Amino acid sequence: MYQREAKQYAKITYLKYIEAFYSIPPKFSNQPLLEAFPEKETEKVFLLPELCVQTGITEEIRKEKNTMSEALKSIKAAPQERLNAIIAGATDMQKDTLPSSTAVKAWGCSLNTEPVEVNGRVLEPLQVAFQEKKVYPVEDGNFTKLLRNGLQCAVKLDDWILMYPASDESVLDIWLRSLRDIAQVAFGMQLVEPRRIKLEHQLDELDEALQTEVKPSTQLVLMLIPNKDSPKVYQRFKRKLIADLPCISQVVKSDTIRKRQSIAAVLSKVVLQINAKFSGPLWNITVSKDLEKDIVAESLNTTELGAKTPFSIVGLDVYRNNMGERTLAMTATIDRSYSQYFSMSATLDKEEWQSSLLQNIQNLFRHALLCFAGGENQGILPDKIVVYRASVSSEDMDLVSAEIQAMQEVLDVLVTRTFGRQPEDRPKITFIAIARRGNMRIFAHDDEKGAAKNPETGTVVDDPVLCASGIPSFYLISQAISKGSAIPSFYSVLLNENSFNMDVIQNLTYRLCLMFYNSAGAVRVPAPVLYATKLAKMIGSVVQKAPHAALQKSLFYL
Template identity: 25%
Template sequence: MIGRARVKSRQSSSLSESDESRQTDGPGLNHISNGANGINQNGNGRHRATVSAGMQAVSVAERGGMTRRNYFDLGINTRETMAHVKDDKKGSSGTPLKIVSNLFHFDISRDWQLYQYRVVFSPEIESVRLRFALLYSHTDLLGKARAFDGITLFLARKLDNKVTEVTSEKRDGQAVKITITLQHQLPASSPVCVQFFNITFKKVLKMLSMHQVGRHYYNPADPVHIPQHKLVLWPGFSSSLMNYEAGLALSADISHKVLRNDTVLDFMNDLYNRTSDDRRFTETCTKELVGQIVLTRYNNKTYRIEDIDFSVNPTHTFKKAGTEISYVDYYKEQYDVKVHDLGQPMLVSQLKSKLPNKNAEPRMVHILPELCFLTGLSSQAKSDFRLMKDLASETQLTPPCRQQRLLRLVDSIQRNKEACLELENWKMLLGKQVTVTGRVVPSEKILTFDQTCHPATAADWSREIRNVKIIESQPLNDWLMVYSSRNADVAEKLFNCLQKVASGIGFRIEFPRLVQVDEGLSSVFRALSAHIRPDTQLVLCILSSNQKSNYDAIKKFLCLDRPVPSQCVLARTLNKQNMMMSVATKIALQMNCKLGGELWTVEIPLKSLMVIGIDVNRDGLDKRHTVVGFVANTNGRFTRWYSRCVIQTTNVEIGDCLRVCMQGALRCWYEINHSLPNRIVIYRDGVGDGQLQLLVEYEVPQVLSSLQEHSPDYRPKLSVVVVRKRGIPRIFLEDNGKLQNPPLGTVVDSGITRSEWYDFYLVSQVARQGTVNPTYYNVVFDTNGLKPDHMQRLTYKMCHLYYNWPGVIAIPAPCQYAHKLTFLVGQSIHREPSVQLSSKLFYL
């Protein structure tokens, strides 16, 4: 039935799925392997990844190991430029703790080296398989530890001569001369070796019958079924080998791949049965599926759906090795899979091109919906509380459970003869778990208008401040409350509750101008246009449904057309039994912040200090655009904030917009303080793998130049700190032989950190279920000269100042503010908000 519909297909350069299989069923174009089938690339073997090793270009593997993006961060040494931490970057304050990490020593000898050779065949051999066969026929010369990608050869031992010539013979008797030339003799600390270690370990995981899906490895043979939600979990591991202060170590963590039990064809059939006509079906189906990631279990590969081709079905044919074959016959011959629905359309996916030419025509493949399974969760599924709870019970592992699985992985490697032999050939040994000493920094006091609170726990101090006056409030005199007729009772109850809770915290709320509207967005817009005045302080809208398009339209109107802070509340949230006062308290605090009020602060001894948070996100509608959020405090209590958001194309570097943002923040600071800040600390979130060099060499100079542009003699002390919330390293507290999550305020700045960087880990959030994920901080530029203790304490203090939650959060407050700003713009507004709102936290 689905096959009746037709849509225009983008298949200008479409290939069959079998064409893709022939190119990627092996370990991949840039994969180092010591097997004859270890590489799969075009016949001439000329397509390879180039990376830097010193001043030389080296061909190394990419797929299956670290990506090139990760690689380019390895050669950066920022610590050597900072005199105050060049010899010692460790802090000393706080209570010492014994910390167990998820790192395992990867033991190699001190004089371990990797030898890189270039291999040339004469006459030239086009077939990569034949190159492997001809070269590997000289096992006595090369040894067992070897890795070849068609051009570059890595060996664990050095050949006698710099240039070695050998001869092999093809089946037809033709002699082929092979010239093996030594190019580099690489120590274990070389970035190329680090990448090589990762690729070797990925091969070890394959020997354990694990399959690569995306960047991680999973075990399809040991699935976890969640039948009540039609979901399947594949358990697996994410891993990375890196040189840490404790030496070369494997960082391993637990990963899960979420698969749905129903196929894409099941989804399409269900949608077809719920749709009235073919045209609407094709439009809805394309909208729902394009952009989704699917997994084909016959080869355990993932594909991104680019389009749906309703003009092709499984009975159509394509060329394979010069002959025509139908999709039905192909899947039967290649995978022994029988295709049942002969009328189903085909999904179109674009191959990830490994060609160096960016202008090359994209290559597309056709895959069958019947054989594809959707991965991940839909937005509807994510809003299902029961589903997420059941999923969390399987994926959010406690420290003991996580440790048990990690030790099981190590044990599996050590018991697998093939894996042990692979490591032994390269003179490697997987060793013991890395333990370090951490510290717990002192807890913070929460300062309000006239009281100092000592929270029982830094995780949540909502009870302590419930009836405490906030630092400063802005009286709410002129504001609108917009609601539909069926929510009139809810609106009245909300206002009464707001007045009760507001009096307790010292926030004066006058009676609003009540605007009752009909159901429908157009009615809301007419009301807003008619009632918003120049002196209107805030608009509160009670929404009947959580339809995103309605929320987006209202926020866009109130951030662009009629810039005024706004608060949107769902009617069903207010209708929850015994929750009205609690919800009203949170709403009152948010409303106060959006007017420019101040809730609480912590004691920060540093004077004249500006702290900036920067985050970067992609626009939700146009991926070619990047949303940059910039938030900076404008007073010495760190309670008022300047916010700016800039949208730019992705090919423009982030530093280009920092000048505008920095100038605005300095002007705002000067207007309030009548002087410029003496110190500036920038917490830079949203830095992707491989962007560290760009940040150091491009963004930091942009910031410095913008400071000098403001005033030629202005030379504040500056620190730039990269923030990363999600990383593989985990830490556990060992207490009487048992592992548990470390307490709030735990800092680790040795052992599992990098010797060439000024970095540390900080635990500033509570994992109520599962294992805590520490936040990683890397100080890449620093003229402030703060002691490590002071930088760590300042960072922890900043995690207390996020006004949307009365407790510490995972990252510094300005970073979280910047994230909230970019999320609102990227998901709802898609344009830069009015500068009239820059002094308000309008995005909370």
């Protein structure tokens, strides 16, 4: 350190330097220093982890259109820009002047700086169906503009509560009238006048108000929350209505109801989300009759159903919070059109979480199957079950194999003891693992512009060059990306007792990517597993208690 007054250099520790110059005494003396890339080659920059903060896009940045636009240019690079950066990175790693090249040579490796060409194909187009048998083709993986054709099943709310802060009272009437008009005119939903409850101090009055006002007949509690104390109010509100007083709930920020621009789109999203939480199917995705014939179970049960026996699709995920606590969530379809769900979650033991995971998978799976049999399926178990397991890495394979065995054991016991059938009659499982978010990028060639572009939505790549593990697997790009580069999802078929061919699995997977009712378009993974991901995060990060059993047939966590 150069001392200007004495005009000489002196040695000083980083801890003393930070304490002297920033007036912040570090709490941890044994933490590592982070070396950052300097602007000048002659400089060295070291950062103390304790004083670093997470970077990202704040609410202030989002409100500034110009700043947001500049930020998105850096975050969402165009396909050709992304490809150029990848090639440049691979080229730099070959240069002798960089440390990375030394490591590559020491490992006996070499890098090809040109992208590998592989074969891919685009799955057949899908159709979206609304009420009154209105069916339309899905274009570019999105059908937002088609929602005006009405929902497949619109809900009716004749007993619901609106809680609001005193600061919102002046704009409440016009906002509520607009909400009800959008619901009725655009989507055919019926919302009667709610019971209004004003809370002067939400954090202090919330528990008592919910305990007093929420009745067994209450269908929905909608709450307006100002920015102040919103995380605490949100957590207390959700915990009370998910774990203690089971009721569908919806939260809207006070700033939202004051927006003038795009208010119709905002209100539409609120209305659709409410309808979806009641398990009212918003739409259905249809495929060709030939594909449907392959997917649906082949066996007939003319005595009880008089039609082909339906099968169930299960989503499975585990969420880990900042405290290291894990939460398991399972969702399972219980109807023929994959729109009605069983949803339940369980908190895992922190120390013995792996054994706790297997036990809870068995418990939730058994409840899901009984829920399936107790619905419109008239006491019949599904003949075929497709399980999508999210967040799987190569290190998890042994645990995932144990999960498969645990589910098979449940089926064996349930079929023989509960339903009195022969062991060979048990439902068959197809188990598909979805890899954690990876770095793979797949580009298509734009012949007109002579540059790289994002592949079309529904593009599948199962070329042996990329899928060489010996396990049936494929990459699927289900989303249409207008800004940035598409990220494919990687699927591995770890068990296929149903002997589905890969075409059926790939088409079914793509179809399910368009059935997530929180988005009028394709999402990255199938809806059942994305529902499980949402549920696990909601319970693990917000509620931190098991959800009430009365909510298990709703999508309360959207």
